[in-house]
Amino acid sequence: MLKINKLHKSYPIGDSSLHVLKGIDLSVEAGEMVAIMGSSGSGKSTLLNIIGMLDEADEGEYILDNVPIKNLTEKKAAIYRNKFLGFIFQSFNLINYKNALDNVALPLYYQGLKRKERIEKGLFHLEKVGLKDWAHHLPNELSGGQKQRVAIARALAADPKLLLADEPTGALDTKTSHEIMDFIQSLNDEGKTILMVTHEEDIASMCKRIVRLKDGVIIEDTFVEQVRASQYV
Amino acid sequence: MKFLFERDTWQEVYDSLTKNKLRTALTMVGVWWGILLLIGLLGSARGIENSFNRLFGSFATNSVFVWAQSTSKPFKGFQEGRQVQLKISDAKKIEENVEGIEFVVPRNQSQALVVHNFLSGNFGVNGDYPLLDQVQKKKMIQGRFINQTDIDENRKVVVISEEIYKQLFEKDAEMIGEYIQLNGMNFKVVGMFETGNANMGPSSDIHIPFTTFQQIYNMGENIGWMMITGKPEYDISQIETDAKLILKNLNKVHPEDNRAFGSFNLGKEFAKITGFLTGMQFLTWFVGIATLIAGVFAIGNILLITVKERTKEIGVRRALGATPFEIKRQVVLEAVFITLIAGLLGIISGGSILMLLDSLYGQGDEAMLVNASVSISIVFVALIILIVLGTLIGLIPAFKATSIKPIDALREE
Numbered sequence: 001m002l003k004i005n006k007l008h009k010s011y012p013i014g015d016s017s018l019h020v021l022k023g024i025d026l027s028v029e030a031g032e033m034v035a036i037m038g039s040s041g042s043g044k045s046t047l048l049n050i051i052g053m054l055d056e057a058d059e060g061e062y063i064l065d066n067v068p069i070k071n072l073t074e075k076k077a078a079i080y081r082n083k084f085l086g087f088i089f090q091s092f093n094l095i096n097y098k099n100a101l102d103n104v105a106l107p108l109y110y111q112g113l114k115r116k117e118r119i120e121k122g123l124f125h126l127e128k129v130g131l132k133d134w135a136h137h138l139p140n141e142l143s144g145g146q147k148q149r150v151a152i153a154r155a156l157a158a159d160p161k162l163l164l165a166d167e168p169t170g171a172l173d174t175k176t177s178h179e180i181m182d183f184i185q186s187l188n189d190e191g192k193t194i195l196m197v198t199h200e201e202d203i204a205s206m207c208k209r210i211v212r213l214k215d216g217v218i219i220e221d222t223f224v225e226q227v228r229a230s231q232y233v
Numbered sequence: 234m235k236f237l238f239e240r241d242t243w244q245e246v247y248d249s250l251t252k253n254k255l256r257t258a259l260t261m262v263g264v265w266w267g268i269l270l271l272i273g274l275l276g277s278a279r280g281i282e283n284s285f286n287r288l289f290g291s292f293a294t295n296s297v298f299v300w301a302q303s304t305s306k307p308f309k310g311f312q313e314g315r316q317v318q319l320k321i322s323d324a325k326k327i328e329e330n331v332e333g334i335e336f337v338v339p340r341n342q343s344q345a346l347v348v349h350n351f352l353s354g355n356f357g358v359n360g361d362y363p364l365l366d367q368v369q370k371k372k373m374i375q376g377r378f379i380n381q382t383d384i385d386e387n388r389k390v391v392v393i394s395e396e397i398y399k400q401l402f403e404k405d406a407e408m409i410g411e412y413i414q415l416n417g418m419n420f421k422v423v424g425m426f427e428t429g430n431a432n433m434g435p436s437s438d439i440h441i442p443f444t445t446f447q448q449i450y451n452m453g454e455n456i457g458w459m460m461i462t463g464k465p466e467y468d469i470s471q472i473e474t475d476a477k478l479i480l481k482n483l484n485k486v487h488p489e490d491n492r493a494f495g496s497f498n499l500g501k502e503f504a505k506i507t508g509f510l511t512g513m514q515f516l517t518w519f520v521g522i523a524t525l526i527a528g529v530f531a532i533g534n535i536l537l538i539t540v541k542e543r544t545k546e547i548g549v550r551r552a553l554g555a556t557p558f559e560i561k562r563q564v565v566l567e568a569v570f571i572t573l574i575a576g577l578l579g580i581i582s583g584g585s586i587l588m589l590l591d592s593l594y595g596q597g598d599e600a601m602l603v604n605a606s607v608s609i610s611i612v613f614v615a616l617i618i619l620i621v622l623g624t625l626i627g628l629i630p631a632f633k634a635t636s637i638k639p640i641d642a643l644r645e646e
Contacts, residue, residue, distance in 0.1 A: 054552060054640040074635070075556045082554020093549045093643070097252045110554040115241060158554070 001193055002028040002051065002162065007060035009046055020046045021057070022216040028195065030161075033188040033226070035204035036197045038213035044197045045166065047213070051195065052085055052164045053077045065161055082110055086155030088196075090167035092147040094139040100126060100150045101135040107158040125153040129183065145176035152183065156192075163187065165196035169203055175232075181206045182229035202227075236562065245563055246570050249539075260535040261575035263528025268579025268615060269586070271521030272607055276587040278517055280595065280605025282510045287603055293335070293368045293462045294503040297473040299480070299496045300458035308487035317484050317493050320454045326483060327459075331475045333467030338364045339456040341446050347439065348414040349401040356397060358415060358439045360446020368460050376409045376424030383423075383442040390445075391420040394438040396428045415441070418449060469500030525615075526622065532571050533626035540564060540630040547634050548642025561631035568627025569620055576619040580612055 009021040020043045028034055038044040049055035050062065053069060062069045064084055072080065086107075087093075094103045105122035113121070126132050129149040131142075139147055148168065155163055168184065169177035181203060188194050188208075196207065204210050205227045212220040236242045250257045301317040324339040341360035347353060365371075366378045374395060383390050391413060393401075402408050412419045420441065428438075446452065463472045477494050480486070486493040540547070547560055587605050594601045637645075 049640050052552070054638075054643065075558065078551060078554050078556040081552060087552050089549075089643070093545070093552075095546055095549065097248055106550070107553040109241060110550070110556075110559065154553070 001030040001032070001065060002026070002195075003061070003063040004051075005061040007047070007050065007057045007062065009043075009050065009055070009057050009059075020216050021050075024060070024213075024216075024218060026211065026218065026221075028193065030193050031188070031191050033185070033194045033208045034196070035207035035210045036195065036213060037199060037201075037204050037210055039199065041215075042213040043216040044213050048164055048166055048195065048197045051162075052087060053081050078110075082107055082158055084161050086158065086160035086163045088148070088151055088155050088163065088165035088168045090170040092139070092144075092151045092171070094147055094150060094154075096139050099136045099138055100131060100142065100153075103139070103150055104153045104157050107154060111158060121157060122153075125156050126150070128156070129153045143176075144172050145179055148172060148176075148180050149183065152180075152187075156187070161193065163192055163194045165194065167198055168196060169198070169200070177203065178229045178232040182233050185226070185229055242563075242566065246567050249543075249563075249567060250571065253539075256535065256539075257571065260532050261571055261578070263531040264525060264572055264575035264619070265528070265579040265582070267521060267523075267525035267528045268576045268619070269583045270524055271517065271615060272580055272583025272612070273586045274517040274521065275514065275611060276583070276605045276607045277590060277602060278510060278513050279607065280587075280590070280602030281513075282507075283603035283605075284601060285506055285510070289499075289503055295335075295465055295467070295469050295500045296368055296460055296462045297469055297476070297496055297498045297500065298458060298460050299473075299476060299494055301480075301484075302492055302495050304486055304490050305492035306487035306490040308490065309485050311485060317486060319456050319459065319480070319484075321456055322454065323480055323483055324456065324459050327461065327476045327479055330479055331461075331472055333464050333472055335462040335464045336364055336367060338362055338368055338460040338462075339443070340365070340459060341443065341450070341452055341455075341457045343446075343450055345415045345439070347397070347401065349411070352401045354397075354400050356438050358441060358446070360443040360450075360452075361440045362443050365440070365460075368462050371426040374425045374427055376422070378424055378426070379440055379442050384444050387444045387448055388442055389418065389420045390423045390442065391415065392424040392426065392440040393422060394426055394428045397438045398425050415439070416449075463500070469498060473498055522618070525618065528575070529572060529619075529622040529626050532568060532575075532623070533629050536564065536568055536571075536627065536630040537633060540634045543634075544637060544642045544645045548637075548639045548645065551639040552643060557635040560635050561628075564631040564634050565624055565627035568630070569623035572619050572623030572626075573616070576616060580615070583607075 004024055004026040007021050007024040008019070010017045010019040024047060036044045036047060046055065050057050053072060056072070064080075067080070069080070095106070098106070101119065101122045104125055105118040108118040108121055123132060123135060126135050129152055131146060131149055131153070134142060134146065139150070142150065165184070169180055172180060184194060184196075185206060194207075198204050205224060206229050207224070208226050209223045210220070211218055301319045304311065304313050304315045304317060307313045319339075321339055324337045328334050328337045339362070343358050344355060345358040347356050361379055362384060363379050363381055371378055371392075376392070378392055379390070382388070393408075393413075398408055401413060408422050408425065411422050413422060414420070461472060461476055463469045473496055477496065478488065480494055481488055481490065484493070550560065551557075587607070590602055590605050595603060595605055
């Protein structure tokens with residue numbers, strides 16, 4: 001599904017440069033649910049951004065679904081992102097002047113789907129996250145948990161191969177976090193491959209595999225017994 | 234170009250423009266004002282031009298009027314201060330010898346007591362050739378103007394203006410074939426013309442045949458003044474100089490005597506006015522386009538700010554799969570759309586102002602503005618200019634929007 005070999009990334013800071021990723025090797029199979037953990041500055045977000053094609057590695061190899069991701073033009077990156085990836089952000093990143101349905105349908109718009117089809121698919125995914133009745137509400141009329149569920153619906157809308165979540169529960173309280181995790185787990189149960197960055201141990205323990213980063217290298221990569229979030233809900 | 238016809242494209246434009254309605258409205262003020270100025274001023278200029286054209290419309294504008302005065306220099310044994318008298322032969326000589334003459338019309342005028350039944354009045358009477366109709370077009374309401382037979386037979390016929398008719402005749406009374414008295418002599422009315430807006434020289438309310446005038450006022454070969462019309466391709470100032478030189482020669486006047494002959498150069502006066510109008514139109518275009526450009530820049534400026542504010546949103550859109558081209562297209566479309574809407578509002582309000590001006594100053598015969606309007610082609614030119622400018626200015630924020638990497642855009646708070 002996803003294969004990373006000797007990935008390096010550094011950022012220029014003034015005259016010197018900061019070596020953020022120092023040779024990452026990672027391979028993820030379809031259907032996995034991986035938590036990437038690490039303290040701030042460990043390079044976990046950078047890794048996720050590179051996997052999300054929002055950023056490009058300096059060195060190394062990255063193959064997504066048998067497609068080598070290298071030297072992408074902005075246009076190509078946009079098309080790949082749209083086709084392969086679904087993003088879930090910590091701060092939801094919903095477009096505040098569009099209602100829930102339009103937000104969910106936005107990736108479909110960029111796929112070039114007809115309006116009718118988009119509404120149909122958008123409603124389907126909203127229903128899946130249990131917010132069909134809220135379809136015509138603006139984001140500021142929704143609670144944090146609802147916003148994140150709309151964001152998840154949006155990430156799912158284009159039917160991506162890989163879901164990337166950057167601290168998906170970072171802005172939510174514990175109870176809502178567990179609800180969201182429960183939902184993400186159910187997506188994984190359906191076969192979605194999920195990669196999430198988190199620094200919360202209990203959230204990470206709800207994944208099937210934990211990859212720990214420190215100073216730009218993987219220090220631990222273990223498969224764990226998944227804690228079901230449903231027991232807390 | 235298919236995207237232009239898709240509802241979603243416009244939905245996106247609508248959404249982002251209505252997000253901050255006040256700002257969008259203020260943004261449009263510049264362009265709106267520019268177009269309003271352009272339409273309003275061009276229309277008014279056109280109205281003034283039309284009113285001048287109506288005023289001068291009855292005249293062959295390439296004309297000069299010449300009359301005799303008294304000399305200011307002694308010459309060939311004559312003292313200064315001698316009264317010069319123009320003759321018919323002078324007119325003939327000018328016609329024969331000056332280059333570029335269309336025609337020369339000798340004229341006489343006098344005052345006469347005009348009586349019809351119990352109504353009477355004192356009016357200027359002109360002795361005229363049929364040719365006058367060529368220089369100063371008479372709009373005949375009824376009957377005809379003086380013709381050659383009238384001249385040949387010294388007929389006692391008269392052509393009167395509508396104004397005279399109103400003063401001398403009962404309302405709706407028949408007047409063709411009626412007789413009116415000029416200084417006690419009976420003249421048959423053969424025609425009535427519309428009173429002109431502009432009278433050059435003595436009032437021209439009553440015209441009788443030139444030869445009849447000669448006879449009854451005992452003028453001999455003397456004439457009061459003459460109208461000289463040049464062919465359109467000739468310079469009327471040159472014709473004026475040439476004609477005066479010939480007149481000086483014929484009447485034994487010192488060549489440098491500038492006071493012996495008076496003249497009014499209609500061509501020159503007309504050129505001054507048309508020059509002024511052309512200048513005004515140029516100024517209007519200049520001011521209008523300059524304001525328009527300023528307005529379009531204001532739009533570009535605001536869009537730049539909007540794009541900056543929406544950095545994060547643009548980042549999200551790109552993460553969701555929007556290509557840079559789609560983002561740019563959207564921004565440019567917004568720019569063009571705002572410009573165009575502002576322009577259309579400007580055209581509508583400019584048009585309304587012209588309508589208002591027309592109802593205030595555009596009615597009646599003495600109207601200052603006649604048919605103040607702009608042609609549809611000017612409106613189209615203005616719209617095309619707007620689209621072009623809008624597109625060009627939209628490119629700046631458009632490139633700004635995609636110059637930032639999506640990863641940085643997403644980090645923006």
